[in-house]
Amino acid sequence: MAHIVILGAGIGGLPMAFEMKENARPEDTITVISNTPTFHFVPSNPWVAVDWRDRDEIELPIAPILEKKGVAFIPVGAQRVHPERNEVELADGRLIRYDYLVIATGPKLAFDEIEGLGPQGHTQSICHVEHAEHAKDAWMDFVKDPGPIVVGAVQGASCFGPAYEYAMIMETDLRRRKIRDKVPMTFVTSEPYIGHLGLNGVGDSKGLMESIFRDKAVRWICNAKVTKVEAGLMHVLEHDDEGKAKKEHTLPFKYSMMLPAFKGVDAVLGIDGLVNPRGFVLIDEHQRNPRYPNVFGIGVCVAIAPTEPTPVPTGVPKTGYMIESMVTATAHNIRALLDGKPPTEKATWNAVCLADFGDRGAAFVAIPQIAPRNVNWFAEGYWVHLAKIAFERYFLRKMKKGTSEPIYEKIVMKAMGIMKLKDH
Structure with missing residues (x-):
C-alpha cells in the first residue's frame, strides 16, 4: 500500500488526482493538499476582470468532487516540503507522510520584485480569481472616468498570452461602451517583439499581432523592463537588441494590468536538489526529480530553460496541453514504480492556446x-472566441465529473482539421 500526495489542486493538480486514481492500485491512497477549498478556471479570469463572468460561474468546491472519486482532501496550505524524510508540513503544523509526492502548486507571483507592482501596489492582476475580482472593481470605476491604459508583462514573465488577451478584451469592452476614443492604450512587454510569446513566435504570430494592434490603435514597447510603478505612473526602461538601455519611458495610466514574473512557492524554495534558484521543481524526462526520485513535478511549477537568450529576460510558458501530457506521464510512471518497474512515459511538450x-x-x-516544429500554426478569427467559451464550459464539466478524459488533444485535432480546410 502506498500513499500518493498531490500538492496543489489547480489545472494540473485536480486532473492529476483523477488520473492517479485510475492508475493506482486498489490498496493505494491518494491525498490532495491545497491552500484553497475551491478550484477556479484561470483562463476565464480576464472575463471576470471586465464583469463578463461572475466568480461563481468559474469556481467549483473541491471537496465533493474528490470525495466522489475516493480521494482525500486537505484544504490547508503547505508550509514546507521535507523530501529527505518524505513529509509535507502543513500551515497548521500537521505532518503528512508520503511514498510519492506530485508537486503541482503552480507559481508564486513575484510582485515584490518590482516596486509598486500588483494588487497591493498600483497595478491589477488576472492571475487569480481574487485578483480578477479586484481588477473588476477597479475597472468599473475606470469606465466611469476613463483615461490611459498600460497593460502587458514585466521582465521575467513566462505567460504572455493572457496579457494579449486581456488587452484585447478591455479594448472590446471599451468599444461596446462607446468610450474607446477616450482611452490611449500601451502594451509593455519584455518580449523582443510582439507575438514572441516566450516561444520565439508561433507561425506568423508577430505579423498578425502587430497588425491587430495597429488596427486597434494599441501602441507597444518591447524589450522593456518595468523599473518602478507609482500611483498613475509606470517607469519603463526600453532596451535594444543587444540588451543595452535604449530609452526611458514614463507612462501615465488610469488603469494598468501587468503580468508578473513567476517563481517557486515558499514551501519548496531553496531546497537544494529539488528546485532551481527561482524555486522551480527540477525534473527529468519522466517528470521525476533527479535527487528525490519519489517526487514528481507537473505544470507551471516545473523548471524549463528558455528557448534562447533574449535582451530582456523572458520565460517559457507551460500551456494546458503540456500540463495535461505531464499529468498522464506522471500517473503512468508512478504506477510503473508501484509495480517495481522503471518509469518510461514522457510528456509531449506541445503548446496549444486559445x-x-x-x-x-x-x-x-x-x-x-x-x-x-512539426506544426507551427497561428490564426485569428471569430471562431476562436466561440471555441474559448465552449472550452471553458467543457473543462468545468470535466472537473465536476472528475474525469481524466484528455481535452487538449481534441482541440489539436479540431485545429488540424481547420488547417487542412484552409490548405484546400
Whole structure:
C-alpha cells in the first residue's frame, strides 16, 4: 500500500488526482493538499476582470468532487516540503507522510520584485480569481472616468498570452461602451517583439499581432523592463537588441494590468536538489526529480530553460496541453514504480492556446513547443472566441465529473482539421 500526495489542486493538480486514481492500485491512497477549498478556471479570469463572468460561474468546491472519486482532501496550505524524510508540513503544523509526492502548486507571483507592482501596489492582476475580482472593481470605476491604459508583462514573465488577451478584451469592452476614443492604450512587454510569446513566435504570430494592434490603435514597447510603478505612473526602461538601455519611458495610466514574473512557492524554495534558484521543481524526462526520485513535478511549477537568450529576460510558458501530457506521464510512471518497474512515459511538450479578444480571438498550435516544429500554426478569427467559451464550459464539466478524459488533444485535432480546410 502506498500513499500518493498531490500538492496543489489547480489545472494540473485536480486532473492529476483523477488520473492517479485510475492508475493506482486498489490498496493505494491518494491525498490532495491545497491552500484553497475551491478550484477556479484561470483562463476565464480576464472575463471576470471586465464583469463578463461572475466568480461563481468559474469556481467549483473541491471537496465533493474528490470525495466522489475516493480521494482525500486537505484544504490547508503547505508550509514546507521535507523530501529527505518524505513529509509535507502543513500551515497548521500537521505532518503528512508520503511514498510519492506530485508537486503541482503552480507559481508564486513575484510582485515584490518590482516596486509598486500588483494588487497591493498600483497595478491589477488576472492571475487569480481574487485578483480578477479586484481588477473588476477597479475597472468599473475606470469606465466611469476613463483615461490611459498600460497593460502587458514585466521582465521575467513566462505567460504572455493572457496579457494579449486581456488587452484585447478591455479594448472590446471599451468599444461596446462607446468610450474607446477616450482611452490611449500601451502594451509593455519584455518580449523582443510582439507575438514572441516566450516561444520565439508561433507561425506568423508577430505579423498578425502587430497588425491587430495597429488596427486597434494599441501602441507597444518591447524589450522593456518595468523599473518602478507609482500611483498613475509606470517607469519603463526600453532596451535594444543587444540588451543595452535604449530609452526611458514614463507612462501615465488610469488603469494598468501587468503580468508578473513567476517563481517557486515558499514551501519548496531553496531546497537544494529539488528546485532551481527561482524555486522551480527540477525534473527529468519522466517528470521525476533527479535527487528525490519519489517526487514528481507537473505544470507551471516545473523548471524549463528558455528557448534562447533574449535582451530582456523572458520565460517559457507551460500551456494546458503540456500540463495535461505531464499529468498522464506522471500517473503512468508512478504506477510503473508501484509495480517495481522503471518509469518510461514522457510528456509531449506541445503548446496549444486559445486567446479570446472579446469578439474575435487568436489561436496557435506549436508541436513541439520549442522550435524546430512539426506544426507551427497561428490564426485569428471569430471562431476562436466561440471555441474559448465552449472550452471553458467543457473543462468545468470535466472537473465536476472528475474525469481524466484528455481535452487538449481534441482541440489539436479540431485545429488540424481547420488547417487542412484552409490548405484546400
